[in-house]
Amino acid sequence: MGFTYKPLNPEREGVEDLRVFAEKLLAKPSPGSAGRTGVWRLYKPIVYGDKCIKCGICWLYCPENTIIWPFRGIPSVDYEYCKGCGVCSQVCPAKAIDMILEGE
Ligand code: SF4
Ligand code: SF4
Numbered sequence: 001m002g003f004t005y006k007p008l009n010p011e012r013e014g015v016e017d018l019r020v021f022a023e024k025l026l027a028k029p030s031p032g033s034a035g036r037t038g039v040w041r042l043y044k045p046i047v048y049g050d051k052c053i054k055c056g057i058c059w060l061y062c063p064e065n066t067i068i069w070p071f072r073g074i075p076s077v078d079y080e081y082c083k084g085c086g087v088c089s090q091v092c093p094a095k096a097i098d099m100i101l102e103g104e
Contacts, residue, residue, distance in 0.1 A: 019056070019071060026065045029081035037064070041084035043099040049074045051096035058088035058097060 047058075052074045059069035066078040067088055077088075089097040 022060060029064050029066050029078060036080050037083040041082065041102055043084040043086065044079060044082060044102055045077055045084070045086070045088050045097045046100055047075055047077065048096045048098070051094050053094045053096070055093065057091050057093060061087050061091045063087060 054072050054074060056069050058075055059067040064081055064083055066082040067075045068078060069075040086099045089099050
């Protein structure tokens with residue numbers, strides 16, 4: 001692989017450099033053979049902003065790269081492509097993401 005993590009700027013905080021690095025590795029969401037995943041998803045994640053500690057772990061772990069995380073902000077979900085796997089909910093250290101049935 002051609003990617004090796006090195007801080008881009010030692011003066012900046014490491015997590016910001018890690019974010020730039022991770023964005024090179026993360027897959028970008030796109031329609032699969034069954035179309036947009038939001039069409040057939042059974043459960044969907046809901047982010048509770050009042051519980052969120054803005055850590056970005058959900059963004060890092062989402063296998064579809066459908067968590068949109070403004071650096072040090074509250075994430076949102078791209079429901080067009082989120083497949084409802086629940087990984088974001090499982091890894092959130094603040095229990096700020098619940099999975100609810102579609103249509104609820
Ligand atoms: S439910 Fe799965 S695909 Fe959807 S945002 Fe969470 S981790 Fe990503
Ligand atoms: S993992 Fe949880 S606490 Fe961290 S940014 Fe995502 S929703 Fe917020």
